Amino acid sequence: MTKKHNVFSLFSVLFLTVTLGFAQDKTVPFFADGEAQPVQGFTDTNDWIRHDLWVETTFDTDEDGKPDRMHVAVTRPKQTDTEGLKLPIVYVTSPYFAGVAADLPGVMWEVEHELGEIGKERVHPEVKRRGERPIISNSHLRKWVPRGYIVVHSSSPGTGLSDGSPTIGGPNEALAPKAVIDWLCGRAKGFTERDGNEPVDAFWSTGKVGMTGTSFNGTLPLAAATTGVEGLEAIIPIAPNTSYYHYYRSNGLVRSPGGYLGEDIDVLYDFVHSGAEDKRPGNNKRVRDTEMKNGMDRQTGDLNDFWNNRDYLNQMAPMKAALLMSHGFNDWNVMPEHSNRIYQKAKAMGLQTQLYYHQNGHGGPPPMIMMNRWFTHYLHGIDNGVENDKQAWIVRENDKHDNPTAYDAYPNPNAEDVTLFLNKGGNNIGALSTKQNKRQKMETLVDDFNISAKEHAQVSSSKNRLLYATPHLTRDLHISGEAEVTISLTSSKAAANLSIMLVSLPYEEDAKVITDNIITRGWADPKNYKSIRESEPLKKGKFYDVTFKLQPDDQIIRAGQQIGLIIFSSDKEFTLHPKPGTELTIDLDKTRLTLPVVGGLKALTKATE
Structure with missing residues (x-):
């Protein structure tokens, strides 16, 4: 051109x-x-x-x-x-x-x-x-x-x-x-x-x-x-x-x-x-x-x-x-x-x-x-x-x-899927890593639609969300394509919202461009864990594996930042607002994030060394 x-x-x-x-x-x-x-x-x-x-x-x-x-x-x-x-x-x-x-x-x-x-x-x-x-x-x-x-x-x-x-x-x-x-x-x-x-x-x-x-x-x-x-x-x-x-x-x-x-x-x-x-x-x-x-x-x-x-x-x-x-x-x-x-x-x-x-x-x-x-x-x-x-x-x-x-195309032809696992501490800030620690404990969040997604990202500790972050990047990291999450959860009620946001931390209040904060996000109904055409009430104590893609993105995350995965329930800006109090318990052993990284695992490893 x-x-x-x-x-x-x-x-x-x-x-x-x-x-x-x-x-x-x-x-x-x-x-x-x-x-x-x-x-x-x-x-x-x-x-x-x-x-x-x-x-x-x-x-x-x-x-x-x-x-x-x-x-x-x-x-x-x-x-x-x-x-x-x-x-x-x-x-x-x-x-x-x-x-x-x-x-x-x-x-x-x-x-x-x-x-x-x-x-x-x-x-x-x-x-x-x-x-x-x-x-x-x-x-x-x-x-x-x-x-x-x-x-x-x-x-x-x-x-x-x-x-x-x-x-x-x-x-x-x-x-x-x-x-x-x-x-x-x-x-x-x-x-x-x-x-x-x-x-x-x-x-x-x-x-x-x-x-x-x-x-x-x-x-x-x-x-x-x-x-x-x-x-x-x-x-x-x-x-x-x-x-x-x-x-x-x-x-x-x-x-x-x-x-x-x-x-x-x-x-x-x-x-x-x-x-x-x-x-x-x-x-x-x-x-x-x-x-x-x-x-x-x-x-x-x-x-x-x-x-x-x-x-x-x-x-x-x-x-x-x-x-x-x-x-x-x-x-x-x-x-x-x-x-x-x-x-x-x-x-x-x-x-x-x-x-x-x-x-x-x-x-x-x-x-x-x-x-x-x-x-x-x-x-x-x-x-x-x-x-x-x-x-x-x-x-x-x-x-x-x-x-x-x-x-040449979108996603970037050099992007490869890299699987990241969650390590305990999500009510504060848990680790998001390519290495999976076995026998992690369950972690729980309490739904409250009054708390915005931005607030979930900014606080260092909260019972209302789970946050897991990579180490600080030592070099820029290029993401291109659709990230995917699998969330293994049980709900205290028969229905619950499920919201995901992938962010670049620290979440800067006065960011000059929107990409300084939000990488991508997504939403799903756990009742549709089988198919978006079929839903069924959630049974208390039963775990459901919910897999879905987040919105497509192509972004270079700057060196010095962390990539953070936020799991919460109702999204103040997008979902219905049920009465606060629903508890979602996440099985960390079966929950993961797949991230499309340009250069694949090798690039991510170098950026987090």
């Missing part, structure tokens, strides 16, 4: 952007160093043509007897009219464009109750739609239109001026962008009005489409790609939610996304339901109050068909689009596993795939040079060699977002 243009290339761009349109009859896209460059003839926003329309779909989710139509807005250079220019499309679709529900008291599910119970009925807010025709959104225009693209926006089903109902991961949310792409490629019908019959054709489209977006807007490009729709050549999902089970549950546990305690799939439905007011009651009855209520299961948290059908990993077989994923390793809202699981599957399928990870939180696109090269190659057809670039691009600690380090 070329990081900077040379002086000659920059001069050429400036010269050509000034002269294009004068030295030749037609204004056309211009490329340098494998990237589409701004062209003067495309940059004047006053010359852009902006119009909206409705695309007819193949579904009727508001059940009014007519195919749902999606509201679509187009922004294109004037040359697509005056000079017959055809250009590729950058397409962004979202349920958020027309506004969202207010954050009123009671809209989230109550979390302070015993496990296996459901909190009191929550408040259902109404969305007041905003926005006027013909503009749905102004996002991405200044980035892509001057570089020779047409930018298209659409509102998701049941939002804005689009027909239908939100389903939060249902089939219509993949088929809606598919219909828009079909229209851009001449295979579907577009109309000037929501209920009209005057047709609109995308005569200015080359039939090459790329999609991008962040969070829910990053989920929908993947959803569209899983349909295998012809014409969708490349996608750049940023922090996408690829599985609603993984978003609202974790290994059988009811777990909220970070920052949204008590949110669940029906809360998100209410949050985005900005469509026609007269259709909302029927949509609510069918989707929220029937399908979601019967399927979401806040009592057990088990995986079921409702959740399985909202997992795009299970729908990837038809996918053909080239995939550039972007995510933050410290995104505790849409967690980094969402991108990794799709990247791994796409790679196994032989799709053109790259992955960009940074060290921060939610959002964060790849550098513009990466996105530009991706769309330049797959939409404009320029042979810039992007398909031969390294697969994984990771922003190292304290580096800038536009300066990632390239690796």
